[in-house]
Amino acid sequence: MIDLEKVIADTQSLLSIDSQNPGVGEGECGAWVSRRLSDMGLTPTAMTVQKNRDNIIATVPGGDSPRLVILGHLDTVPIGEGWSVDPLGGEIREDKIYGRGACDMKGGVAVALGLLEALGTHNVTPAGDVVFVATVDEEAPDMAGAHHLVASDVLRPTDQVIALEPTGTKLRIAQMGLRWLTVKVTGKMAHAGRAHLGIDSAHVMARIVDRLKGHIEALPYVDDILGRPRFTCGTFHAGVATNVVPPTAEASFDIRIVPPMVIEDVIPMVDTIAHAVLRDFPGATFAIDGLGAPRPPVRAAEDAPIIRGLRSAYQSVVGSALPQGDDDGHEAYTDASMVAALTGSTSCTVFGPGSTDRAHTADEFVPISDLELVSRVMWQMVFDWDVICRATTD
Structure with missing residues (x-):
């Protein structure tokens, strides 16, 4: 299982690093993620998108099933005014971790890091490669990180892509x-x-x-x-x-x-x-x-392994069906959406901790209970990945 305490600690560490866009950029944040991945025994690759702005990529090798590609952007919107807590402090109040980027989306990045570390800690060889990509520039008009990722030929047509963006732990299979x-x-x-x-x-x-x-x-x-x-x-x-x-x-x-x-x-x-x-x-x-x-508008296929996998894993963890988000749509545009738009993939979706209602606001926070739930669902999905992928092709 994913270590929740490490996910919380990683969220706080990421929040302490200023990565406003426009602003100081993601250089320091990317360096921290690279060190964290190296400490797990992985070999991260930095792909330069712009000066001092690298996409960071790390892979846990697996079997022959389709790869699971997890996206998480490192930039945040500007801090702005009206905060009652330190926006770079990672303060915990009750069930919530506060800070700029807490839900959008440093909490999601911390979950991805926790998943990769847990696979190594428990000596799990996944059914397919698990690839984590920490991107830059998601909050900007050009979404340069996602464009560079596609242009670099890192992705494959069979990849199953998920961005751990804030959805209130609901599934979003389409974006306007x-x-x-x-x-x-x-x-x-x-x-x-x-x-x-x-x-x-x-x-x-x-x-x-x-x-x-x-x-x-x-x-x-x-x-x-x-x-x-x-x-x-x-x-x-x-x-x-x-x-x-x-x-x-x-x-x-x-x-x-x-x-x-x-x-x-x-x-x-x-x-x-x-x-x-x-x-x-x-x-x-x-x-x-x-x-x-x-x-352009994008929509994932209902029978894509990533969609079937999330539904199945959530059912196993919670005991009920994965709820749909706002008529199953998503108003925001994410790196997963841009990957789908640029590649034509129908295997890209969004599911993650925190609510879009709190993203880009003063006193932004991510619930710790959301971090725990998304961690458990992601772990279960990876654990069941072989069965999920075989069921999709049968």
Whole structure:
């Protein structure tokens, strides 16, 4: 079994290392993970993604069954304000470990480390290789760590991939598609007292935002798992002074889509609506730029070994069926989602400790009970992996 006390200690150690993105990056955190893996007797490999930012990979060799690939990112979002505890302190209160990245996702990384160490401690040879990949840059628009992992040919078509991201210990087999965009509107500066001589770029942008939000929310697409498409105007900046007609306005959009939409639909949709709005504002222009990597919707196959394995292991550990997360979907986009998108794999999923409700918030925490449950489920799944994989192919 996985040693829970070591999982707790590893979570606290990881939380003590600042790995904000953007910020100091994951270099120190990756070095700590490498030392921890080496202390287990494993041979970690560092694959440089960017300066001082390495994906760390370690493998416990196993038999001929498909490999189990466990993903865990080392970066966190910025710490921010409003904390009542030290965000790098790893403080324990009752059942919770607090700190930036506690649930997203240093607790999940600690579970993965605990699994690899337990396999060695108990002299277990898994039915297939167990591969752990600690990635960088998951919290950034480009998700450079996942892209580098796929481009490096480390992965195989038969790999069964799981990201131990916070899901409230529920199974998430699908993720919404996501496209981030920036839109810039150029109008004409004028004195606010003679506003009719200018073109109010803020007004134009507000119209685009309103029209686009209404259009997306009215789309007829309702996925049985993911629900409806969603739109958020995340930022909106315009103007130079209160008494000046704003010559430019810039906004960033978060657009989440569901099948049958495809990610290539997004920019033409925004373009069409912006053109329609600008017909009421002669002289105004606009430009659209993609922000970060396109992220198409993905979904794992119900009969994939990783899905069957998680369901079976949870049933064995808890005695009841593995619960589904929010209609079985996942609003966030993870490294597992990007691997699925880039490779076409239907054997990538998300299951882990902590709740997305606490991710990216002040006083972020991961419940110790979640760490224990996910540890037990992962151990049971690896223990049963041969049976699971043979049942999938029969």
